[in-house]
Amino acid sequence: MSSISGTISDSLSGKVIVLAVTGSIAAVRTVDLVRDLIRRGATVHAVISSAAAEIIHPYALEYASGNTVVTRITGRVEHVEFCGVGGRADLLLVAPATANTIGKIACGIDDTPVTTYATTALGSGVPVVVVPAMHEAMYRHPAVLKNLGALRSMGVVVVDPRIEEEKAKIAENRTVVLEVERLLGPGDLAGRRILVTSGATAERVDPIRILTNRASGKTGAEIALEARRRGAEVTLVHRGHLDLPLREIYVESAEEMGYAVLGELDxxxxxxxxxxxxxxxxxxxxxxxxxxxxxxxxxxxSPTPKIIGAVRSLHPELKMVGFKAETFLTDEELISRARESMEKNRLDLVVANDVGKGGMGTEENRVLILGREGPRYEVSGKKRAIAKAVIDALAEEFS
Structure with a gap:
């Protein structure tokens, strides 16, 4: 699968992830999960239980990962090779995890290849992520809930399932992958709480019509996700319903956004x-x-109140990143306008771009990121890359 390695990002470049698959029907989702990890640069090795092999053939995971799948422990002591002290694995990802496997891991029982890997990983300090998938009635069983609590107390990260159609369905791949990125990332925003506003607001003309603008919110959403990857607790205030794996607050108008932002910060x-x-x-x-x-x-x-000015006056110590969009200016003129905004609102960073040349509603953009000490850098490309640069700059401000 080298042809897809790193095609989305390099967030997991150089990382070795062991995917442990158990006997839930959600095992059929693991081929896509493997590929999503590889697309972010990871090397993936799979280990499966005999029950899982009745649902998904080991060859499917071998094809997806490009590596031989472990179906039993041999004289190579594969569990130690990968999850022992100094082993090759950076993380053990148990997905999907059945109620049976969750109970065994919680109690230190290792009678399948998957539970043997888990026992070894927990004993060696290798990070473990468990992604439950089962019928809702099983998930609600007091013993299962107790076992999940026990895993959390051991430091295991549990990615909660989606409760739908009387089933505790396996979390979406993007949620699982984001948690893996968060655990294996730099963690330079760990312990920080960050509020992100994103996208266009809309002003009501009548019960049917609105006035709005062309902003898609893609950059803001990517910034929120990148901040979470880096360890922050993130709240995203926007007009979208994106069902992202972080806290979202829905607003429509500028007034609603102002109330939501000030309420959160207060x-x-x-x-x-x-x-x-x-x-x-x-x-x-x-x-x-x-x-x-x-x-x-x-x-x-009539003009709307400026949210950023109100926030700064009420929260003078808050780190603040502003955006400045202009049209058809030279870089020197754009920087001058951004500096005016920085001084007026006492911003720590400003992200400036000329939307007359593209960027609003598009997949790519070019921005200039300015700090108080002068221009920092120019970034062009996908909005995820721009988001990473913005969070890099914010992390520097904290350091």
Whole structure:
């Protein structure tokens, strides 16, 4: 699978992950999970129980990973080779994990290749992630819940299932992968709480129509995900319903975003705010009923309060990252406008870009990231790469 290695990112480059598969029907999802890990640079080795082999053939995982699948422990003592002290594995990922396997790991019983790997990993300090998948009734059993609690007390990371259709379904791949990235990442934002605003807001014209802008929110979402990868606790305030593996607050208008942001920050505990949202500059008093179509209409617009200014006045110690979007300027002019915004709102960093040349609603962008000591760097490419650069700069501010 070298052809797909690192095609999404290098977040797991150089990392060896052992995927331990047990006998849940969710085992059929593991081929895609292996590929998602490889696309981020990981090397994946699989070990499966005999029950899992009745659901997914070892050859499927061998094909997906490019490595021989362990179906039994041999004279090579594979569990020690990978998960022993000084072993090759950086992390053991048990996905899917059945109620049976969860109970055995919690009690130190190792009568399958998977549980033998788990016992060895826990005894050697290798990070372990468990991803449950079973019927909801089984998941709700007091003993299963107790065993999951026991695993957490041992330092095992449990990725909670999705409760749907009376089943505790295996978490989405992106949730599992993000947790792996978080555990194996630099952790330079561990213990930090970060608030991110993202995307366009919308001002109501009538019960049907709105005024908004072209911002997609992709950059803000990627920033929120990158901050979580780096260990932060993240809240994303936006108009989207993305079902991301982090806390999201839905808002529509600029006023709603302002209330949500100030309410969160007034609760205390946040270390930084990244204001990536394209907040409406103007609002209006909406019509209570639908405005009839046909003919000309006049809308009276009034300016919206500036959220970033209100935040700074109330939270002078908060690290703040602002965004400055302009159109058809030279880099020197763009930097000048960004510096004005930085000084006015006492920002620690400003991400500036010329949206007249692209970037709003697109997959790629070019930005200039400025700090108080002068220009930091120029970044071009996918919005995930831009998000990484923004979080790199914020991490430097904390250090």
């Amino acid at each position: 609760g205390g505990g946040y270390d930084a705010m990244i204001a990536a949202a394209a907040v409406s500059d103007y609002t209006l008093t909406p019509s209570p009923g639908k405005i009839k179509s046909g003919g000309e209409i006049t809308l009276r617009l």
